[in-house]
Amino acid sequence: MEREIKPYVLKRTAEELAPAKLSRDYAKELNPQQLAAVTAGEGPSLVIAGAGSGKTRTLVYRVAYLIDKGVDPASILLLTFTRKAAQEMLHRAGLLIGARSERVFGGTFHSVANLLLRRYGRPIGLEPGFTILDRSDAEDLINLLRAQLGMNEKDKRFPRKGTIAEIFSKCENTLQNLDDVVLSEFAHFSEHLEALDQLKRAYAEAKRQRQLLDYDDLLVKLRELLGKDEGASRAISSSFRTILVDEYQDTNRLQADLVRKLAATHDNVMAVGDDAQSIYGFRGATFRNIMDFPTLFPGARIYKLEENYRSTQPILNLANEIIQGAAEKYSKHLFTRKLDGPLPALIQAAGENAQSRFVAQKILELREEGVPLDEIAVLFRSSFHSFDLEIELSRRDLPFVKRGGFKFIETAHVKDLIAHLRVLENPLDAVSWNRILLLVEGVGPKKAQDLIASFVKTERPDREPERRAIDVLRDVSGRSGRGLKDLARVLEEAGRARAMTPAEQVNEVYTYYLPILKEQHDDYPKRMRDLEHLYTMAERYERLDDFLADMALEPPDESAADVEAADRNDERLVLSTIHSAKGLEWQCVFMLWVVDGRFPSAYSFATEEELEEERRLFYVAVTRAKQHLYLTYPINEYDKATGTILSKPSRFLDDVSPSLLETWGLVEEEGSREWESREWD
DNA sequence: CTTACACGCTTTTTT
DNA sequence: AGCGTGTAAG
Numbered sequence: 001m002e003r004e005i006k007p008y009v010l011k012r013t014a015e016e017l018a019p020a021k022l023s024r025d026y027a028k029e030l031n032p033q034q035l036a037a038v039t040a041g042e043g044p045s046l047v048i049a050g051a052g053s054g055k056t057r058t059l060v061y062r063v064a065y066l067i068d069k070g071v072d073p074a075s076i077l078l079l080t081f082t083r084k085a086a087q088e089m090l091h092r093a094g095l096l097i098g099a100r101s102e103r104v105f106g107g108t109f110h111s112v113a114n115l116l117l118r119r120y121g122r123p124i125g126l127e128p129g130f131t132i133l134d135r136s137d138a139e140d141l142i143n144l145l146r147a148q149l150g151m152n153e154k155d156k157r158f159p160r161k162g163t164i165a166e167i168f169s170k171c172e173n174t175l176q177n178l179d180d181v182v183l184s185e186f187a188h189f190s191e192h193l194e195a196l197d198q199l200k201r202a203y204a205e206a207k208r209q210r211q212l213l214d215y216d217d218l219l220v221k222l223r224e225l226l227g228k229d230e231g232a233s234r235a236i237s238s239s240f241r242t243i244l245v246d247e248y249q250d251t252n253r254l255q256a257d258l259v260r261k262l263a264a265t266h267d268n269v270m271a272v273g274d275d276a277q278s279i280y281g282f283r284g285a286t287f288r289n290i291m292d293f294p295t296l297f298p299g300a301r302i303y304k305l306e307e308n309y310r311s312t313q314p315i316l317n318l319a320n321e322i323i324q325g326a327a328e329k330y331s332k333h334l335f336t337r338k339l340d341g342p343l344p345a346l347i348q349a350a351g352e353n354a355q356s357r358f359v360a361q362k363i364l365e366l367r368e369e370g371v372p373l374d375e376i377a378v379l380f381r382s383s384f385h386s387f388d389l390e391i392e393l394s395r396r397d398l399p400f401v402k403r404g405g406f407k408f409i410e411t412a413h414v415k416d417l418i419a420h421l422r423v424l425e426n427p428l429d430a431v432s433w434n435r436i437l438l439l440v441e442g443v444g445p446k447k448a449q450d451l452i453a454s455f456v457k458t459e460r461p462d463r464e465p466e467r468r469a470i471d472v473l474r475d476v477s478g479r480s481g482r483g484l485k486d487l488a489r490v491l492e493e494a495g496r497a498r499a500m501t502p503a504e505q506v507n508e509v510y511t512y513y514l515p516i517l518k519e520q521h522d523d524y525p526k527r528m529r530d531l532e533h534l535y536t537m538a539e540r541y542e543r544l545d546d547f548l549a550d551m552a553l554e555p556p557d558e559s560a561a562d563v564e565a566a567d568r569n570d571e572r573l574v575l576s577t578i579h580s581a582k583g584l585e586w587q588c589v590f591m592l593w594v595v596d597g598r599f600p601s602a603y604s605f606a607t608e609e610e611l612e613e614e615r616r617l618f619y620v621a622v623t624r625a626k627q628h629l630y631l632t633y634p635i636n637e638y639d640k641a642t643g644t645i646l647s648k649p650s651r652f653l654d655d656v657s658p659s660l661l662e663t664w665g666l667v668e669e670e671g672s673r674e675w676e677s678r679e680w681d
Numbered sequence: 682c683t684t685a686c687a688c689g690c691t692t693t694t695t696t
Numbered sequence: 697a698g699c700g701t702g703t704a705a706g
Contacts, residue, residue, distance in 0.1 A: 082696080110696050135695080160699080215696055282694060382693045404694080412698090444684045479684090479706090553696070579694050601693060617694080640691085 022068045023097055026061065034058045037303040038065050040270065044263075044297035046248075046290070047272040050334045051319070051623035052310030052585065055272055059246060060089050062270065063104060064096040066242060077240035077262070078106035081247040083554050085583065089246075105240065109255050111553050113218040117225065118545075120232040124225050129545060130211040131426040132552035136410065138214040139165045141431045144449070145202045151195050159189050159196075168200055172216040173252040173284025210428040219254050226261040237265045247582075248273030248293070252284035260296055269297060276323050277620050279579060281613045291328075308334045310585050310626050312341025314660070318629070319622045321656045326615055327608070343662040344622075344629035346594075346649065350666065355634045356392035358666055359590050362630065363398060363573060366588055373399070373571040375587035379578050379621045381599040385592050386575050399570050404577030409555035413517055413527040414534060418551060420509040421502075424495045425544055427466040439516050440487055442480030451476075451484075466495060486512065502547045503538040510535065578621045589625035594653070595633040597646040602639065618652045631661075 027035055034054055037047045038061045049055035059078075067073050080086040086106030093101035105112070118128045133141065139161040151158055159167070163186070170181050178197055182190055189196070207213065213221065226233045243263055245251070248271040251259075263269045271293055278287035294300045308316060316336055349355035363376055380386055383405025393400050408414060416439060419432035426432075430452050437448040455469040473488035490512035494505045510531055517531075518524045537556065541547040574586070593599055600614035622629065635647040653661070 108696060162699095218696090280695075283696075384692065406697090407695095442684075446683060555696095577694065603693065613694095 022065070024064070024068070026065060030054075030058070030061060031307055033303065033305050033307070034061070037270075037305070038062045040301065040303065042266075042268055044267050044293075044300040045270045045303060046293045046300050047270065047303045047305065048290070048332060049272055049274050049305040050308060050332050051274060051277060051620070052308040053305035053334070054307075054309055055246075055274070055305065056085075056089060056092075056583070058305065059244060059272055060092045060096065062244065063089065063093040063101060067093075067097055067100050067104075071242060073100050073103035074105065075239060075241040076104045077112070077243045078104055079109055079112065079243065079245045079259075080106065081108065081250060081582070083107050083111055085246065108553070109251075109258065110215060110218050113222040113258075114549055114553060116236060117213075117218065117221055120225060120229070120236065121221065123229040123232065124221060125208065126213075126221065127211050129426055130213055131422055131429045131432070132218070132549055133207075133212050133214040133431060134410075134552050134555075135165065135215070136415070137431045140434065141206060141212070142168075142199065142203055144430070144434060145206060146199060147445075148449075149195075149199060149202060151199065158192055159186070163189075164196065164199065167196065168203065169214075169216050170284055171200075172220055173254050174286075175253045175257070206430070210430055211426055212429060212431065216254075219258060223254065223258055223261065226258070226264075233261075234265070237262055241266050242268045243270070245269065245271045246273075249275050249278035249287045249290050250280040250285045251289050252280075252286060253289070254284070256289045256292075256296065263297075267297060276326065276616055277582070277623075279582070279613060279617045279620055281609065287328075304332055306332050306334055308336040311336060311623060312338045312627060314341050314343050315622065315625050315627075315629050318344050318656065318660050319619055321660060322615065322622060322652050323619045325652070325655060326619075327612055341627055343660065344625075344631065345662045345664050346653070347630060347632045347664040347666065348649075349632055349634045350636070352388045352634045352637055353392070354666055355592060355632045356389040358632060359389055359592070359630075360392045360396050360398060362590075364396065366628075371587055373573045376590075377574040377576060377581065377584075377586040377588070377624065378590040378592060379576055379581050379624065380592040381578060381601055381617070383577055385598065389592065390575070393573070398573060400573040400575050402575045404580030407555045408530065408533075409551055411527070411530065413521065414530060416516075417506065417509055417513055417531055417534060418548070420491070420494070420513070421505060421544060422548060423469075424466070424491065424505065425548055427469055433469075436487065437484075439513075440480055440483035442478070442483060447480065466491070501539075502541045502544045503535055505544060506531075506535045506538045578617050581624055582620060585624055585626055587626050588628040588630075589621070590630045590632065591621050592632055593634070594631040594650045595635070595637070595646045596648045596651050597639050597642060597644065599650050600652070602642045615652055618650065 026038060030038060031054075034057065037045070037058050047055075047058065049058065063076065063078065066076060078086055078089065080089065083106075086108070090101050090104055090106050093104070107115075114132065117126055117130070121128070121130070142164050143161045146158075146161070146164070167178070167181055167186055170176070170185070171178055174181070178200060179193060182193055182196065207217065226236065240262060243259065245259060250273070259269060259271070271290070273290050275287040275290045278285060278290075294302070311319070313336055316334055320334060347358060349358055359378060363373075366376060367373060378386065378389065386402065390400070390402070409418075416435065419435040422429050422432040423436065433452045434448050437443050437451060438445070443451075451472065455472040470488045470492050473484045473491075476484045490508060494500065494508040500508075513531075514528070517527060521527055538547055541550075576584075599618065600611055604610035604614045631653075633649050637646045638644075639646050
């Protein structure tokens with residue numbers, strides 16, 4: 001018998017009934033330009049935010065404002081350049097309006113694509129357990145295929161694996177076909193166009209069969225999903241009814257297209273960026289995206305943030321002068337109320353080591369004067385530019401962290417251990433199989449390929465490829481038989497119990513891998529600590545696939561030693577590539593190697609576009625400083641790459657008025673310092 | 682036919 | 697330090 005349903009009305013609280021009453025006084029806490037952007041209405045908008053103009057603050061307040069106005073936090077998508085940036089912004093929004101901000105969906109393009117594809121990817125042939133290839137994995141796979149296709153003849157210079165990966169990646173990120181990319185940017189390899197085309201197809205096919213996605217695929221497949229599968233597309237686009245994109249100047253055409261498609265049903269997009277800070281052209285980003293935003297989203301309103309809260313006027317003067325020379329930009333006039341401050345200094349050093357000694361000594365002085373070490377940064381164009389300084393700092397017991405350059409996760413031993421876990425998660429992962437098989441004594445490239453071919457039958461996917469692999473490994477006799485049996489045993493152990501946590505699985509593999517590590521590396525104690533570090537990271541995860549995806553998408557940039565230092569809560573100086581310093585600021589900034597040929601890099605001399613990007617990079621570096629800025633350049637340094645002697649300051653300083661810089665000369669103290677002579681290093 | 686190893690060369694920036 | 701190449705040994 002049916003029962004009658006009696007309606008009972010749930011009343012709204014007074015607070016809910018008055019959405020107009022906002023929890024904060026936005027007008028009071030923001031400047032008029034920021035306020036306009038924060039309170040912008042629906043529809044597309046573009047915020048041009050100069051360096052240090054409170055861009056992050058504006059985004060944070062925008063999130064808070066939207067939620068305050070009654071927008072469901074879960075319907076907001078915040079796309080940032082790193083996931084850390086997203087987390088920090090949401091944390092700060094939480095301080096403004098409370099825990100509601102936690103439900104905002106935030107992350108990088110890649111991490112968001114990863115999550116969406118694992119959830120909705122089946123219609124386009126993706127299993128939720130797919131594996132993400134990082135750059136070097138992708139290169140390894142390309143190399144395997146190149147060998148299989150017999151493209152390693154020595155007579156004609158065929159591009160290296162890294163170059164091939166770069167070419168393929170550029171095609172995807174700039175939405176161009178192979179011919180165009182090769183002919184315009186790699187013309188010297190045009191004779192290999194046909195082979196490259198064949199290789200590209202083989203690469204795509206291998207990835208498809210084995211459920212492997214490289215970084216670009218994450219974006220490409222999401223785009224494909226949004227285009228092909230109407231159900232998923234509608235579900236996704238309508239669940240994110242408001243989209244915020246940070247660092248828009250560093251998105252590429254593929255990402256712009258994704259934003260366009262994600263916003264297809266509502267057009268509620270706010271993009272924030274600064275064309276003058278576009279520094280990722282080498283991976284397909286184009287500041288054109290900012291220029292073209294109003295075309296892509298007709299009716300877009302443009303907001304500008306021009307008051308700089310970070311730097312003193314003398315530093316801004318230099319920055320403005322440098323960007324003045326840029327060929328194309330949205331005009332904006334940065335100004336500050338911090339009128340007074342020391343002039344930036346330009347310091348000539350007799351050589352690299354003199355430069356290092358100057359920086360180290362000056363940092364000690366600054367510390368004496370009361371500047372905390374973590375308010376000081378040393379920036380440089382390329383990671384290896386700081387090698388000499390690192391030695392000098394260690395010698396003087398100055399603690400530092402280095403950001404950018406090689407990552408902890410990219411070291412061989414970490415990749416080795418991770419590869420074992422990856423075959424557990426995706427037994428079709430031929431790249432990881434290859435890696436772990438080569439570690440076994442008596443197994444070389446040939447044997448590894450034969451084994452993989454015998455247990456990964458891609459034309460007829462097995463129900464249990466993992467089981468089958470283990471059986472094959474057990475059956476091998478001869479030199480490698482013993483090692484392969486050991487491998488089979490550990491994979492079975494670590495793969496058997498679903499109850500096992502990722503940390504326990506790491507530990508299982510670690511026990512097996514330890515003897516191999518000791519055999520291969522003399523410095524194994526240090527590497528063992530790294531692997532223990534990996535164990536503690538794994539402890540934070542409940543699922544292996546989450547752990548592996550994070551390791552590929554957001555690799556930790558600190559090694560075990562760095563983490564120990566952080567735990568002691570020591571203040572540390574930051575050494576960083578300029579790219580990794582994006583969005584950050586310090587009281588005091590040193591720039592190393594401000595010498596023509598290193599900065600701009602000699603590699604960029606070829607095209608006007610690349611030189612322009614170096615100029616913007618210079619601008620980014622200068623605008624990181626709040627108070628003090630020191631530009632150093634060593635002279636008489638021989639540059640192997642170009643076969644020239646580097647002595648001239650960066651060309652970007654050529655047109656800078658001398659009155660904007662102080663020039664220092666370094667003088668050696670009287671007396672011998674032979675004991676420090678570089679001969680004995 | 683394979684694997685292991687030594688030697689010389691080249692090193693941007695990163696999700 | 698890592699990659700590709702050449703060579704000796706299994």
